[in-house]
Amino acid sequence: MGATLDFGHFSIDTDAFALRVNGAPVAVEPLVLDLIIELTRQPGTLRTRDDLIETVWKGRIVSDTTISTAIKSARKALGDTDTDKRIIRTVRGRGFQFVGDATGGQGNTETPMATNPELPILRIDVATLDDSVSPALSQALTARLRAVFNRIPFLNIVAPISNGGGSSAPASTHLIEIALSSIDEVIYADVSLSDTKSGLQKWARHFSVPSQDVIGNLLAEIGSKAEPQILMEVSAYLAARDNDEPRALILKAMQVIAGRGWNPKTITVASDLLERSIAKDNTIPIAHAILSLLNAIGYRVGMLRHDDSAVKRAIESAEIALSLESQSSAVLGLAGCALCDVGQLARGEPIINRALDLDPMNGHAHAAKGAALMMKGDFAGAVLPLRKGIEISPADSRLAVWGAVLAAAELRIGQIEDARRSAEQAMSRDDVNYLPRLAAVAVHLVADDKRAFKAALKELLRVHPDITSNEVLFFVGQDAKDAIWPIIEAKRE
Incomplete structure (x- = not known):
């Protein structure tokens, strides 16, 4: 050489x-x-x-x-x-x-950069088990999954590189293996995630999807289920090297949000982790972007409504994130959503749209677009991006919030059964988030289902016994609040 x-x-x-x-x-x-x-x-x-x-x-x-x-x-x-x-x-x-x-x-490929820990490397191997599955499908799925998993911070993504008839790839720390087969117009995918250093399999699932729109269906299924598992592995990998390394702290905050849901304790714990990360290194855009969203959503759904500085912190953190990075779909989606949540729709919506231009598979940006349309009163327009965001996002507790917002939008346009399903699915995502329960209470009220209304109200007061009239008003509107609030007050007497 x-x-x-x-x-x-x-x-x-x-x-x-x-x-x-x-x-x-x-x-x-x-x-x-x-x-x-x-x-x-x-x-x-x-x-x-x-x-x-x-x-x-x-x-x-x-x-x-x-x-x-x-x-x-x-x-x-x-x-x-x-x-x-x-x-x-x-x-x-x-x-x-x-x-x-x-x-x-002459090269020293074993030496990591002096100022950063070695980042984990995920290799994606997609194989076909029989001739009924086209090799083109395998190649297309590999490319699309690389784009999906690329949204996980601090992770390098590689795939086998063609090399004179064989294949080689950089040494990886983790491996996603997908085996595809087909029977009677159904595509089957056996997916596993392994730690290549220890040889241990960390996670495995079997999926089956119809052969129509197979790429889209496989991406939605594999991406949503595998991404939380990969995030856990990336976080553990960095924390094993340095538990207080800034990137490890950011990933811990993301895991707290994904695993514990949106509630005051989550916001406090995750915010503390992000602020510790920023104190160590204030140049990582995603830390500021997530911090802005924590403050904005906390304010938006009432968890931080008593905190007059939450809006200011949300705006400041969003602007810092955008000043550090203007070409990242992940950063743009989070910051744009935060700005919309605190009422800066004119500033936030174009940022969300740019995030989607950069990455149409950014589920958070889709959901943020739907929420922004809700704030503008365009309930019919909000449904499609909310559904899309839920479909392509990791299957974790964030879907509780987005599902509750979707149920509220569907309810406003008279899609009662859709709203009922969305609220029920949202409740299953998070056992302590009050928003899906409040959405369910409103749905059953409109549907005049007294038994379901009573059960949903009991659930709402279980998870949020101190709910305020402003929280009810903010999420379901004046008419529903006027009907629901007297019943809540009577229950408390």
């Missing part, structure tokens, strides 16, 4: 014009590799857009979008995620900076 530039697990052979990770080749466009080489040759140096146009594009006139797209492709090739810019950093309004530890030499 000729002259090389090494950083972390990556090596660039400038003579052969090749990028490798752990010795395995990485497919990358020539111009993107030119950009990576140019940035690595001056590590730590701020490179302006004009500077890059002169050196990489040789002075040709190119748009900001072209440069941003090339930077995004370079990050993807180097394993940077949307939420963790550990190699190429954006300095808002000024340019870009290579922050990896690049050195010249």
